[in-house]
Amino acid sequence: MARTSRCWPIPPVATTATRWTSRSRRATRRRSPPQAGRWPQATTRSGSDASASGPAATWAHSRTFRPASSGFSSGVLHGRKPAVPEVSVIIPAYNAERYLRETLESVLAQTYRDFEVIVVDDGSTDRTGAIAAGFGPPVRCIRQANAGPSPARNRGIREARGALIAFLDADDLWLPEKLAEQVPLFDPSASLGAGPQGSVGLVYCHAERMDAEGRPLPTPEARKPTGRVLEDFLFRNHCPTSAAVVRRECLERVGGFAEDYIWAEDWHLWLRLARHYAFAAVPRVLVRHRVHPSALTVQAENAYFGARRVLETALTEGDGAALRAARRRGLHRLDRNQALGWLGAGEPRKARRCLAAAFRSRPLDPHLWLGFVASLLPGAARRQVLGLWKRVAPWVPWDRSGRPGELLAELQRREN
Incomplete structure (x- = not known):
């Protein structure tokens, strides 16, 4: 939830809805071996913007991200290679040249190989785009004018071909077994229940903290709830952004990241997903999350008010x-x-x-x-x-x- 020292400026709220188009998956092909090789501080929206988003508006599709009604024909849904569907890894990046190479190398080191990587360069003024483009396939770099982390992730989702969407911040790292241990939990035979209301929509894992140089930091031990987790997630956000893998069809149903949320936008999305789908978790550390001092000092108050806004608008009258x-x-x-x-x-x-x-x-x-x-x-x-x-x-x-x-x-x- 907390922002690092690289913070996006506040993006303008879109005035028209963005729609997904249905895309066909490419046939699985042999991947070539990897080539060798947050943004100025934002403030929490308040006042009329916060008060205008009532419960009904909050839990409807985001007014800046509204997918098309047509489904995505994936292997997970239609029996083609159900245990190991293709994954799209979405990395939003703004002035991330210091860490991006290491982050991408941690993805390319995955023991699970059926994935693509989409780096969304959100108007960087440094070498972020050049570093991403230099990797070549399976890494793609998409450049856009600066809009913020949520619009950048939504752009990555629209460009993705995978049936599963994995999120990764540009300064975090994955352990090599992350996707290999998470993807099988989406298999219907491993699901926590059957049908659209009981199938697994999100799989996450534990994360450990590190400092700017990659040295471990104190990390509390906490359980990871599974199954129907809405009550648990109303108590706290158990899922770091870089730990989540989500079914694309679930994002199509609830919408992507709400683009008028600057802080705790991941928690906002997880709560919407938890209303309809079960969550599964790998009970061990598979992510290393980088913590910057500004995330605990300068930005802590903004993150607190953002999280409070998520909870205050989380419920509907019928709950x-x-x-x-x-x-x-x-x-x-x-x-x-x-x-x-x-x-x-x-x-x-x-x-x-x-x-x-x-x-x-x-x-x-x-x-x-x-x-x-x-x-x-x-x-x-x-x-x-x-x-x-x-x-x-x-x-x-x-x-x-x-x-x-x-x-x-x-x-x-x-x-x-």
């Missing part, structure tokens, strides 16, 4: 009490964890703002009261309280590293 309770828990968790993260990062004023929001949903949570008291203490005393708190209640999710400020502190230590 029952169970889903509404799950959303309340999700909002409380989001507010509380953001507050505790700010405390760990030494930002007590920002922490108190998030604590106030968390109090409204669950005022008797003892961690909120302790957090409020800690936010009033001077720096040294606050750090001592946080350290004691960590030892007494190690399960409290202080921030995304699982410890109060540990991830941010580790990044700062390495930079110094």
Whole structure:
């Protein structure tokens, strides 16, 4: 959810719907061996734009991405090579020359070979396009004017030929077995249920964090829910963008990435998919996610408000009490964890703002009261309280590293 230091500028909201056209798959052919070889900081849309998107509008097809009604004739759907369908890997890239080569090499090193790679150069001003084009098949580079990460991913989906769509950020890495372990879970014989309401629409996996140089960072252990996961995903986003592989037919049904969402646009899409399809997961790390300090400091507040917008617009009037309770828990968790993260990062004023929001949903949570008291203490005393708190209640999710400020502190230590 959090943006790296390479952030797209805010894209203009499209005024006309983009439609998919039905494309025929190319016959499977022998792949030649690989050749050797986020954008300026965005802000969260608010005001009239946020308020205008009610539940019904939010969960309809995106007004900037509306696929055609005709289906895609894939091997998965029509019996042709069902266990190993072709995969299209979509990589949106903006000024990503520092990491793109390594990212592409991690895809070309996959033990599963039936894939294509589509790099969408979203108006880069550096050598991003030249690096992608230099790889040759199976890598294709598509250039477009700068529009943002969601429009770039949607452009990649429209250009894709595969029955399965895999997403990868331009600075993340895949382990060699990723596709080989994920693709078989789409096989009907391995599905969690049968039919359009029970078939697997998305397969994901665990990811570990690394810094800008590729060195491991603290990564919390978390379970990956499977099956019908809408309630679980209302509590939190369990799926990093680079971990997801999605059936193309499912994207055709719910629409692609909502282009008026700058932050948490992946979570927004996963929730829409979870309404109709089961999720499956590989229970081990297959992705390395690169974390930049700005993702935890400069951009953290924007990411928080973006995630809050996703949850606030996630439900429709017809959703029952169970889903509404799950959303309340999700909002409380989001507010509380953001507050505790700010405390760990030494930002007590920002922490108190998030604590106030968390109090409204669950005022008797003892961690909120302790957090409020800690936010009033001077720096040294606050750090001592946080350290004691960590030892007494190690399960409290202080921030995304699982410890109060540990991830941010580790990044700062390495930079110094």
